[in-house]
Amino acid sequence: MNTKTTLIEGIAAHLAQANLDTDQIMPKQFLRGIDKQGLAAGLLYDLRFYPDGKPRPDFILNLPDYQNASILVGGANFGCGSSREHAVWGMQQFGIKAVIASSFGEIFYSNAMNNGLLLVMIPDESIEQLMTGAGKAPVRLTIDIEKLKVTNGHVSVSFHLSERHHKMILNGLDMLGSSLLYKNEIISFADKWHEQRPWLKDVARTVREKLN
Known part of the structure; x- marks a missing residue:
């Protein structure tokens, strides 16, 4: 049963790396399964872990204050690279409900929105305003899906979604659910x-x- 979602709230982890591609988001060794299960373990694996499997203590998602982050704030051209839907599924399994960046890889954008992962595209200067204080204390963001606004409690920024994507995200519909309407x-x-x-x-x- 689809559930209407009007707000996404949570800690925002700022991963300000431009051109973060889908091969980095979900490395190839985690694509061997025939279903969608177990992909959370592979999310950003080479950034989160050393080659021997030990966590990198300075990576933001490994820091205690950010281990429950539900919003990822990325750099320009986020999700470029190969058409790898597993990158979206891995984020969702990890607990990421939305990604904010100034631009996204085109295929990744379609994959994310069609699977119900909200992508918010706003200018770099707006991201900087929202994330002021990041690195000192975790920033909590609220994304109002109905009003298409994101705020940190002090600064509010508007964003745009197509009518189709807005309806899908608001009503918790993936591509199949949207088609069944x-x-x-x-x-x-x-x-x-x-x-x-x-x-x-x-x-x-x-x-x-x-x-x-």
């Missing part, structure tokens, strides 16, 4: 299509029956 229209279209082209209906089932 048009179930009746899809069925009606399919019925009319097959009325005009009956030889195309249930082709796979017909072929299987003949082969058997």
Whole structure:
């Protein structure tokens, strides 16, 4: 059951690294499974851990104050690189509910929004205003999805979402859930299509029956 979400609130971890690509967000060794499970362990693995597997004590997500961070603040061109949907799933499993950056890789943006991970695109100067004080004490941000605003309690910044993405995030819908809103229209279209082209209906089932 989809749940309407109007606010995302939490500690924001500032990872100000430009061009952080999907290979870094989710390294290849964590892509061996046939399902989505267990990807939280691989999130930003080479940044979070030394080659021997020990945590890097100075990496922000390893710091005690940031281990429950639910908002990631990134650098420009966040999520560039290969089309790796696992990067989005890993973030969600890790507990990241939103990513804020001045720009995103195009494929990553689509993957994230279609899976219900909110991406907020705002200028670098606005990010700097929101994150003032980061590094001294954790900054808590509130993202108002209905009003399309993000605030640290002192500074408020507006952002934009397409109508489709706004509706999906607000109502907790992924791409499949969003498509199912048009179930009746899809069925009606399919019925009319097959009325005009009956030889195309249930082709796979017909072929299987003949082969058997």
